[in-house]
Amino acid sequence: MDGPLFKRALLGSLSWLSSNHEEVNRLNVFPVPDGDTGTNMLLTLQSAVEDIKESNAAEVSKIAKLASHGSLMGARGNSGVILSQIFRGFARAVEGKSSLTPAELATAFVEAANAAYRAVNKPTEGTILTVAREAGRAASAAADSPDATVPRVIAAAAAGARAAVLKTPSQLQILRDAGVVDAGGFGLQIILEGMLKTVEESESVAALAASRPAAAPAASQVAVALPEEGWGYCTEFLIEGTDLDLERIKNQIEALGNSVLVVGEPELVKVHVHTDDPTRVITLAGGYGKLLKLNVGDMSTQHRRILEGAGQGAGAPRSNGVGVVAVVAGSGLVQIFRGLGVDAIVEGGQTMNPSTQDMLTAIESVPYDEVILLANNKNVILAAKQVLGLTKKNVHVIETHSVPQGVAAVVAFRGDRSGADNLAAMKAEAQRVQTIEVTHAVRDTRSNGLKVKKGDVIGLINDKLEFAGTDYGEVVNKALSKLGADSYELVTVYRGEGASDDELQKLESDIRSTHPGLEIEVQQGGQQHYPFILSVE
């Protein structure tokens, strides 16, 4: 291989990577607009090829040196830096050579990989490094064959790279979890394949066609398809018990999610499942024995994680050993409490009050011995207190009367603070927030000096009926004025299932025009009976 051929090969790599870099980007473990691997490698390669375009050098060493310098100047991102080191190693290996034999080319591939390894402080297998090394090994093996040619060495390197890329998920947990192959390694594979395409065309080695590997697999074929939505929760734990029936546990858990793994001994079973309902899985498994090392991760956020060990996530086991259970009704509100880190939800509230047993079951399902229970409705408090005598767990009931109080309490919960400290902080926060609930009168009545007709819009401030009217905005604005809107900053509107888009928009604009100093945040609460619940703080 001489200078002009190597130049054409690199230009071929650039054009092939250019048409495929989006595929590489799609493999990023972190689906965020930051440092996409394919783009970084493409920009680095562009810079590597920049000066070569103008060069008519006959020697391969000169072209390699230009590529090395150009890629170093243009390296972007970690994969780009490593690619620049690959070019650097290659250039060093071919120094002083005007043309390469198949064996020399293979050596240069090996040296390129070595240089890449040296550039990284702690080399990780299952990355572009492994792919570079395996490409070098395959190239060396091909060069040892008596009928070795330059195209065959490159073909072997590309095939070696592809085989290594396909293995990367077995080497790196993070890839396995995301269901993708390593993006940087795949980028390198594309670069080698681009080189191969060009060299094949140049030398028109028809004989090679038989041994040529299939074209680059599209990323969508390489990657396990990612679910469009509903990532669910990656739930893992151990069950400690006696005579555990693995098959039975597996069957039951399979009904609740996918990617199910149930392995172990009759005394200790490891369970892994991706589920939308970790609470049910935990409740089910808790029936078999003691749960250990429980870990529930929200996968939609989990796969964005860059910093390992930051802990404290909703799914990470808490250092304080305190769990939180909340009584909540309404699909949106359930999501909100869950998102704030509540371990188990008891469905219920306004009119369908949950039983003591419902709450007891939820408390027992939580893998902590100390549990804080949020009633979130004054009609639930009594039943909640009954739980205290029915469990060995250390249960505290916080007598939150409303959704806003419950949310304020949960926001104040911290996994690194003792149960007692959390209780004090949560109670204080619950007291601080003001609640306005808006509903329709179910019958004619007189209350708190107000005459109310059935169907009227009524507004309650902290459980007390204060205003009646015909319009949501009017009632809410009166309530806000009574609270003294000037001393507050934020109104959170939890929209119930009975409120239409128009009603919501009108309420928002009514509040804005009467109380322009308040910030308004709308949340889909989905609660029944109360078109609007407002939190004022």
Place this chain on the structure above:
Amino acid sequence: MKRSFAVVTDSTADLPDAWRERYDIEVVPLKVLFGEETFRDGVDMSNEEFFARLATSSKLPTTSAPSPGEFAELYTRLAKDHDGCISIHIGRQLSATVEAARVGAQAVDGFRVSVIDSETVTMPMAFLCRVAAECTTLDEAAAAVEKRIPRCRVLALLDTLRYIEMGGRVSRAQAMIGTMLDLKPLLLVVDREIKPVDRVRTRSRAIPRMVEFFEKDMPVEHVGVVHAQAPEEAELIAADLRRRLPGLEVPVGQIGCVLGTHTGPKALGLVYIKK
């Protein structure tokens, strides 16, 4: 004795305006990319222009480290009139910059570059540069800086988690922020990690919480306030600290474009090196 070595950092140090000249510090810009357009942090675009564009841009910008070649060029230039250089950069866990500096330094023969991974970001890096600049030899500077790295803290109050989450630096779960409510996260950059400290519903309650946390971490050797388009609040916090900590400068710095891409507007930071 005048020091004979150069002090280099990158644009994420958010160096107070006067310090570059006062301590003779070289700043290598990181880059911000709005689609195909690349801007050098603090060079091609002012902070005001950046945040104005961030607010109106439908797609978030991305950020990228300087290239090894850019470092090699700077080191080559510095080698003419210095006998060495300390190059203090944004933590490896957050950016490839320190890696680029290391590779760039290898490309310059016969010039000693001590590349330091600060493990942190924003003004603690500026404090480290000041510590280095006040030393007389490169060895002394490197030792003084290394000793302080574990004591650097960035206490950050974000107005929204949106930007840091989109940038992939922290997930909502990590920040103890639910997926629904718009909570203000208070985060601490320490030991190469971003740890959640607290979560608060409203900004007016979040600032006192930030100061309370800082008070528990006293005494401090250096302290400053950084902000992204929130100068009044930053000055108020700084003035309060100056009153309580006589003898400390308490500089106020602006969060630059690259870091601003991840913090978003209205972020506030209390940054310090513990004693």
